[in-house]
Amino acid sequence: MAGAFLLAMLLAPLISALACMVIRSPRIAETLNLVSSIVVFVTAIPLTVLSAHGSHYYLEDYVVIDVTGAWVILCTSIVYLLASIYSIGYMRLLGEDERLWSFYALFSGFALTILVSSVMNNAGLYWIAIELTTLVSTFLVGFERAAESIEAAWKYIIIISAGISLALLGTVLFYWCGSFVLGPTYDMTWDALRQAAPKMNPALAALSYLLILVGYGTKVGLAPMHSWLPDAHSESPAPISAMLSGALLNSAMLGIVRYLVIADAAQTGQLARVTLVAFGLISLLVGALFIVRQSGIKRLMAYSSVEHMGVIALGFGIGGPFGVAGALYHMLNHSLNKSVMFFGAGNAMRSFSSKEIKNIHDMWGRFPVQGALWLAGAAAITGAPPFGLFLSELVILRAGFERGYDWAVYAMVVLLIVIFIGFLNHFRAMYFNAGESSGSSAKPVSRWCVAPMWLALVPLVVFGVWWPQSLWNHFMTASQVLSVVSP
């Protein structure tokens, strides 16, 4: 049963991408992509439910649906659906109708590569899938063909390729670690590595893990390897920014989490967790510094992604039932929330024809509904109650106290407060400063651009006040799978 869902989920974007390339009509392409995203979303839900009852393996163990991977798939499918709805309205504003088929072909392909990376059961194939996500999304980042977009695309592909070549080195060294236990030739599945881990050489395993952490950490956008992220997020079209932030970063985080379990089992001591926690804190620090003094609206959102990836890294790094539950919940909430933020930023950029915060003013008076949604999203992303991120951050803080990471918790709280003030200060300026010119220049955007903001914000409020028991059970299963197996 799960196999049929999985097949449908992967075939839908594949067919959509191929059909877009054949038909080359902008209206048909956007419909195809939307249908594909709906299929992905509808199949991702039962897959997530089924995954909690145990992993499913396909194609001679090359493909796996496990509880953590399925969760990343669910987050990806949500962002894909929201971004597909949004892009119908947004991409029409760009006036690039004759190239639009290529945008949607790449968009479906991008979603496909992210989904594929989440179900790969082989460490080598996972690396290749992550590499493919980069190659496809580079052309989406540079889609607008302005000098800035091409610059962002170039930096993106160079920095990511260099970064994940470190992850490839780490993968090869992990294979070497395993070959002392499992013999010279074996299938490098996550389970095989994990079973071999207790007998691995700790020094070599630690070296491999650190290479992996820095390598995939580049892709996750952990500071100080985050330098591609603000450029790529700010220069790509808004729906792609949402996909990069809400879907792509999670799929790379999945790799770090999978290796973290192996490193734990390999008796590397606290090293693996402490380094991940440290990277999380540095990301929060860098995020805080750049959020306070930011002038570009989408760069502001991008640094907020660095910050939230830091929070998720803290959650997984601290570990334990609460840490894992908080991190997974944060993933979902961040995916929903960052979609709202990028959609709102895209709308504001189009309405005011500027990327600068200082040129956006009087949002409140001009766009009451859309402005209210965006402002609510801004309150949510800084971790204010009653939204989902407040709950998930609270759970991670609690996990930190329980597992003896008090220092990390205090640092995290201080940085979150700085970010809260800095972030909302920009919104105060955009909402309550009356502009010098009269509002003739501000253009409204279509309903396609506002509807997905509703669709994302309503569940975010619901998740903030009500944490469903079924989700909690799912997280507990995940944390059991991800916890240390004592050798």
Add this chain to the structure above:
Amino acid sequence: MLIAHLDPLASSIFSLMAIVSLLLAFVMLGSRWLNNYLYAFAAESWVIAALSAAVGFYGGYPELYLIAVLTALFRGLLLPYLVGRIIGRLNVTREIHEILEPSSSLVAGAFGVIFALIVSYRIGASLGLAGTVAVLALTIMLSMKLIGFLMLAVRHEALSQILGLLVLENGIFLGAQILVPGMPLLIEIVILFDLLVVVACFGVLVRYLVAHVGSTSSLDLNRLVG
């Protein structure tokens, strides 16, 4: 485990080839002409292909012959051809503004090798493999990594950066042949194809850089900051 019981001749051949490819990486680091980079890279790929074949012969891994042929074809012929075409399309034949003189980069590279040696020596000792070809392979793997990053950092022609990335990959591939010759064939072949796609993507992007930015030097990519 292949490296634990290797006859001295095989061990010396592996070491020789590994050291030759490290030297070729230094050739790339010390030159400022883009064509030289390309020839050094192609030569390095051929050495690695020969190494694959040698490991296959002495270690009894017949599938490595296939890898050797594919490496020679892809890394030794096709990639240099593709990169050469990109060079042909540009008006740039050498690095113009060096951040670091080639001589200084050579010294920096040498320090990188020393660092790599210290790390691998420790790892080798803890594995009980001190003094074997494994330590050398690990050293060269890590030092080609560092040299590749050095090239990425101190060179700013788009072409040098592409070749810097390819050196990173070559280093991993070389080390993998000696350390884990039994790595599944599927993975190695997919990585080879992947590299081809990467270079094709770079080719397209370089064309965009020329058309929309008007320069292929990363010094001119300074619009996005903060």
